[in-house]
Amino acid sequence: MKVLVPVKRVLDFNVKVRVKSDQSGVDLANVKMSMNPFDEISVEEAVRMQEAGTATETIAVSIGPEKCAETIRTSLAMGIDRGIHVKTDAEVEPLAVAKILKAIVEEEKPELVLLGKQAIDDDSNQTGQMLAALLGWPQATFANSITKDGDSLTVGREVDGGIQTIKVSLPAVVTVDLRLNEPRYASLPNIMKAKRKPIDAKTPDDYGVDISPRLTTLKVAEPAGRTAGVKVADAAELVSKLKEEGVI
Amino acid sequence: MDFSLTEEQVMIRDMARQFSDSELAPYAQRWDAEKSMSRGVLEKAAGLGFAAIYTKAEHGGSEMGRLDAALIFEQLSRGCVSTAAFLSIHNMVTWMVDAFGDDELRARFVPKLAAMKMIGSYCLTEPGSGSDAASLKAKAVKDGNHYILNGTKAFISGAGFSDVYLIMAKTGEKSISAFLVEDGTPGLSFGAQEKKMGWNAQPTAQVILEDCRIPVANLIGAEGDGFKFAMAGLDGGRVNIGACSLGGAGAALDAAIQYTGERQQFGKAISAFQNTQFKLADMATELDAARLMIYRAGDMIDKSDPNKSSACAMAKRFATDAGSKIANDALQLHGGYGYLADYGIERIVRDLRVHQILEGTNEIMRVIIARSLLR
Ligand SMILES: Cc1cc2nc3c(=O)[nH]c(=O)nc-3n(C[C@H](O)[C@H](O)[C@H](O)COP(=O)(O)OP(=O)(O)OC[C@H]3O[C@@H](n4cnc5c(N)ncnc54)[C@H](O)[C@@H]3O)c2cc1C
Numbered sequence: 001m002k003v004l005v006p007v008k009r010v011l012d013f014n015v016k017v018r019v020k021s022d023q024s025g026v027d028l029a030n031v032k033m034s035m036n037p038f039d040e041i042s043v044e045e046a047v048r049m050q051e052a053g054t055a056t057e058t059i060a061v062s063i064g065p066e067k068c069a070e071t072i073r074t075s076l077a078m079g080i081d082r083g084i085h086v087k088t089d090a091e092v093e094p095l096a097v098a099k100i101l102k103a104i105v106e107e108e109k110p111e112l113v114l115l116g117k118q119a120i121d122d123d124s125n126q127t128g129q130m131l132a133a134l135l136g137w138p139q140a141t142f143a144n145s146i147t148k149d150g151d152s153l154t155v156g157r158e159v160d161g162g163i164q165t166i167k168v169s170l171p172a173v174v175t176v177d178l179r180l181n182e183p184r185y186a187s188l189p190n191i192m193k194a195k196r197k198p199i200d201a202k203t204p205d206d207y208g209v210d211i212s213p214r215l216t217t218l219k220v221a222e223p224a225g226r227t228a229g230v231k232v233a234d235a236a237e238l239v240s241k242l243k244e245e246g247v248i
Numbered sequence: 249m250d251f252s253l254t255e256e257q258v259m260i261r262d263m264a265r266q267f268s269d270s271e272l273a274p275y276a277q278r279w280d281a282e283k284s285m286s287r288g289v290l291e292k293a294a295g296l297g298f299a300a301i302y303t304k305a306e307h308g309g310s311e312m313g314r315l316d317a318a319l320i321f322e323q324l325s326r327g328c329v330s331t332a333a334f335l336s337i338h339n340m341v342t343w344m345v346d347a348f349g350d351d352e353l354r355a356r357f358v359p360k361l362a363a364m365k366m367i368g369s370y371c372l373t374e375p376g377s378g379s380d381a382a383s384l385k386a387k388a389v390k391d392g393n394h395y396i397l398n399g400t401k402a403f404i405s406g407a408g409f410s411d412v413y414l415i416m417a418k419t420g421e422k423s424i425s426a427f428l429v430e431d432g433t434p435g436l437s438f439g440a441q442e443k444k445m446g447w448n449a450q451p452t453a454q455v456i457l458e459d460c461r462i463p464v465a466n467l468i469g470a471e472g473d474g475f476k477f478a479m480a481g482l483d484g485g486r487v488n489i490g491a492c493s494l495g496g497a498g499a500a501l502d503a504a505i506q507y508t509g510e511r512q513q514f515g516k517a518i519s520a521f522q523n524t525q526f527k528l529a530d531m532a533t534e535l536d537a538a539r540l541m542i543y544r545a546g547d548m549i550d551k552s553d554p555n556k557s558s559a560c561a562m563a564k565r566f567a568t569d570a571g572s573k574i575a576n577d578a579l580q581l582h583g584g585y586g587y588l589a590d591y592g593i594e595r596i597v598r599d600l601r602v603h604q605i606l607e608g609t610n611e612i613m614r615v616i617i618a619r620s621l622l623r
Contacts, residue, residue, distance in 0.1 A: 034262075070255060077259060185267055188297030188310035191259050 001148070001170070003046045003055045004110040005080060006101055007039040007062050009071040010121040023219045026121075035071045038116025040078075042176045044183040045146060046114055047079035054148045055112075057081050061104055063097055065089050069199055076194035077186035083199035084108075088211065096204070096211035098130035103207035105135060110171070112153070117142050117175040128175035138168040142177040251540075253319070260316055264323035267296060268495075272327030279328065279449035280595050283441075285409060287367075293335060294364030298324070301339050302484070303346045307354055308362035314484050315546035318491040322539075325495030329599035330449035332495060336488040337405050340481050341368030341414045344426065348469040348477050356465075357412065357428065369406035371415045371455050372478055374399065379612050382475060386417040386457060388425060395419075395427060395467065397435070397460040403606075407453035408438040415457070416478060419471050426474035428466045435460030446598030482608065483549050483557055486564035489607040490542045493571025494535065496596045500578035501531050503593060507582055524581060531574045538567035558620035565613035568603040575600050 011017065012032040020027050035043075049055035060075040062068040063086040072083035086100055105113060118125035132139035140146075140155035144163055147154045157164045158177045168174075186194070204211045232238045242248045253261065271289055279285065293299060301317045303309025312320075317339070325332035342361040345368075346354055360366035377384040386399025397417055404413070411431045419425040429436055439454030469477065505528060508519035518524050545563035548556040575597045579586035586593045604610045 070258070073255060074259060185263050185296050186259065187295065188260060188301065188312055188316075189305065191256055191263065192311070194259075195256060 001049070001055050001112055002057045002108065002110040003049060003059070004101075004105060004108060004113045005039070005042050005046045005058060005060050005075065006097070006113070006115050006127070007043060007060050007071050007075050008036040008116070008119045008121075009033050009062060009064055009068045010036045010119050013037055013120055019220050019222050023221055025217065025220050033067065033071075035074050036116050036119045036121075038118060038120070038176060038178070039075075040183040041178065041180050042114040042116055043075045043078050043080060044181045045176060047184075048181065049148075050079065050081075059084060059108060059110070061086065061101065063088065063092055063100055063204075072199050073194055074186065076197045076199075077191045078184060079190065080197075082197055084202060085199050086202045086204060086207070088204050090211055091213055092204075092211050093213050093215060094124045094126035095130055095214060096209065097127050098134055099209045100204055100207050100211070101127070101131050102134045103209060105131075112171065113137075113173045115173070115175045117177050128173050132173040135171075135173070137171050137173050139173045139175070140166055140168045141175045143174050144177055144179050146174060146176075146180070257316060257319060260312070261319045261323055263296070264298075264320045265326070267293070267298075268324050268327030268332075272324060272331055273499075276328035276331070276449065277589065277592060277595065279330070280599075281448075281589070283448045283451075285331070285334065285450050287364075289331070290335070290338075290364045290367065293324075294362065298335055299338055299364040300342045300346070300358070300362035303339075303342050303358065303362060307346065307358035309342070309346060309358070313546070313550040314487055315543055315550055317484070318487050318494075318542050318546040321488050321491035322495040322498070322542075325492040326499040327495075328449060329492055329496040329596060330447045333447065333489065333492045333599075333603075334405060334450040336485065336492065337370050338364070338368050339488070340370050340485055341412070343484075344370075344414060344477055344481060345428065345468060347480075348426070348473070350469075353428070353465065353468065361412075366411040367406060367409065369404050369410040369413050369455070371401040371404050371413050373401060373403050375402045375454075378402075379609055381416075381478065382424070384416060384418065384424065386415065388415075388417040388419050388427060390419075390464070391461075393464050394461045395464060397427065397429065397457040397462065399457050400439075401455040401457075403442070403452055404455045405447075405450055405452055407451060407455050408441065409451050413455055414468070415455070416474050417457075419474075423472035424475040424478075425471050426468040426477050427462060428468065429457070429460060429462055430466075433460055433462060445601060446595070447602055448598075483545075483560040485607045486560045486613075487542055487546045487549065489603050490538070490545070490564045490567035490571075493568045493600050493603045494539050494542060496600045497531075497535055497538070497571040497574035497578075500575040500593055500596045501528070501535060503591070504528065504531070504578040504581045507585075507591075511583075518581070527577055527581060531577050534570045535574055538563075538570040542567050555620070558617055561608070561613040561616040564607065565610045565617070568600070569610060572597070572600045572604060 012034040018027045046058045058080045060080045061084045062072050115128040142158040143155045144158045145156035152169045297310035300309040301312045305311045346358045388395045388397050413429045415427045435458045437456045442452045511518045541563035545560045579593045
């Protein structure tokens, strides 16, 4: 089974996010960028599938500026076989990403596309679902466990009430949740090996995809700051305060 | 002149940082308090290639350079100075066996050392021989297919914990040789654990050799070459220990930046006082200068620059002095809280102090630098 793993370069999860003063977006100048943590999990899963013999080839794809090659390289150091970098400096929305991925799927013919359930920058949680719709493939989102049996996958999904287990036939799109696995660190020898693995450079035009945005961002603002609290002496005072505030 | 790291070096640094943040930092305080070292975490580190950083790939080495090693030790020591420094010593052993041992010795020891299934200690210092290392007294006498070792090694990191001891001993009036003595060899014993100011997450004790008989095959390289090997390891060891000071100091500086932003006195954050700001600015400046010197010294070893030894001595002296000062300043900025173990700063101060003493004292660094100036 050939596995395609899209990886996104995002603001590192440790970075304190700052909104640009003109409220046009988040300040990305001079901040540390890393692979989307959910994508680290899909990369890990793909590598484990390959180690277990269920995956025959693993390919990482990233869409975005020059530096996305570093994100692909990180996945190669974790064990992915090769990369495809679709270069663009433009803003790409989930639909545009899904369209490019669809074109890549048609070219590479993987049986499984393994994505993070969402990216921690925009938290859209749309790409996997859109891709499945465009391809007409079954989808299993928020995967907590994945096992292959024959021509289908059994996927445990994280839902509000617990774990829902579903069976999807291949080819399929699966998006992964945080508890699926614990991603490995790339070892020093594997970092050096990654240097020699190929990354194909492409552009959205190569796939004939129009990536122009369908959405307009009106304004990006920080969440309202927390206001100061008050200390209460006992439960009775707490209840009366809550009543005063109209909470209960 | 290009001061930027390569893409691989950035990945190496980031990976070491992640490992340090999640596998070392959360436990450093406990290891210090309990005076314990974890084999598990060392083996995990080895799994990433950290136990054989600048060792050839043939027997499992990572084949990195000395600048790469500096990047790694800096990041690891952010999480736990003592564990990072111990790994540096183990790397010295792995490298020395791999670089100078014959094929048979390398095949016997390097794979295990690289995986840290076997942990190595480096034994040069003796009770009567510290800075003047060549004056060591331990003796090895050949007896048929064996050497018989006698002597006492002092201040040995990992003594009683490690699986193999790399021993420098005299094989003649002017001849020093390097041997591997495995734990459990009759005649090998250890002194009581030393009670120390810092580096508590690793044991230190004497290594005692009494008619300790080892096979001739455990001689590293040729008889009489041991001191040459020791000298060959010095420059890199100094870069490593300097890098460990960078990491400890960097962590202390970051903690001070965070703390002074949160702590309120006189109605404002203490970072609003200009003294605090200037102190932080000086700490960051000193740290940057130290980092530049350490990275450059590592690069000079990688390029076999003729002036590397003097540059390594300068970098070690500067970075270990600066590291201790920065950590101490970070403690001061924390006020009384800095003196408490829970804040983690006093541990860094205690751990970094010894870097000014070992891998050659900072006075010996000045001797080396002055010698290169006046030759
Ligand atoms: C925690 C710890 C762990 C250690 N781990 C190891 C280890 O694993 N393996 C190992 O082999 N060793 C180890 N050492 C030993 C360390 O390398 C020595 O302590 C160091 O080399 C200094 O030797 P010394 O303590 O005998 O001091 P001395 O050499 O006696 O020095 C005492 C003082 O005199 C000064 N001095 C000496 N000579 C000169 C000179 N020519 N000019 C000016 N000043 C001079 C020194 O700078 C110092 O200030 C460790 C030490 C410590 C504290």
